[in-house]
Every structure is written in structure tokens, then in C-alpha cells.
Amino acid sequence: MTESHFEKTYQDMVRKGAMEKVRWLENLSKMILPSMRKRIQMNDKTVLQELVIPNWVKWELLHEWANEKATEGKGQLCVLCSGIKEAGIRYNNRFVCEPCFKSIKNL
Structure with a gap:
């Protein structure tokens, strides 16, 4: 990282x-x-x-x-919703949680 x-x-x-x-x-x-x-x-x-x-x-x-x-020990901070989630992807060195990624993907 x-x-x-x-x-x-x-x-x-x-x-x-x-x-x-x-x-x-x-x-x-x-x-x-x-x-x-x-x-x-x-x-x-x-x-x-x-x-x-x-x-x-x-x-x-x-x-x-x-x-x-x-984000110490409990997931990562999503750049879109500011929620701390464990599941998601990193895009351009930024974390996007799974629900935000799915909503963007469906646009």
C-alpha cells in the first residue's frame, strides 16, 4: 500500500x-x-x-x-458516501465501497 x-x-x-x-x-x-x-x-x-x-x-x-x-481496523472510508466499509474497490488510489460502485455502474 x-x-x-x-x-x-x-x-x-x-x-x-x-x-x-x-x-x-x-x-x-x-x-x-x-x-x-x-x-x-x-x-x-x-x-x-x-x-x-x-x-x-x-x-x-x-x-x-x-x-x-x-479506518484503523474496521474497513476503509469510501470517498463517495463517507461510510466505512470493508468491501469495495480501489480506483485511482481512492476507495469506493461496493454499494456506491454498484450504483455508479448502473448509471
Whole structure:
């Protein structure tokens, strides 16, 4: 499986020795509430107005982090319905669940 944007950024920070940024990334789950994490997973960018985050943290990084946390051990997050499902396919490195795939296929 390919590395996510979050993993690449984390590894780059470790390699460059930016330990303050590494600590911030490690403590991200302590700083963001579960309700905000769910809104980030749903691609709700209004969360950025409520969060106090450094300038180097971009939306893509937060979105990848939230999706990674959502899919730990219980399937994958569908890019179309935002549901966590185990059955589906990967298309262009994105997961599409089986019901969404069938509905698209029948169009």
C-alpha cells in the first residue's frame, strides 16, 4: 500500500530533524476533538476556523490524518458516501465501497 500524505510529511519532519513539528503531529489526536475529526473526514473546511493550528499544517494533511484514524481496523472510508466499509474497490488510489460502485455502474 502506498504511503499517505500524512505519513510522508511525518517522515520528512523526522528526517529533517524538526522535532517540534514531529511532536505536534504525534499529539494531534489529543488536540482535535472527535467531533471535529468527524467533520474533517466529511471534508468540512469550516473546521479550520475553529482550530488553532500552525501555518505549515495544510488541509490535505488534516484530512489524511482524520481518514487514517477512521479506518484503523474496521474497513476503509469510501470517498463517495463517507461510510466505512470493508468491501469495495480501489480506483485511482481512492476507495469506493461496493454499494456506491454498484450504483455508479448502473448509471
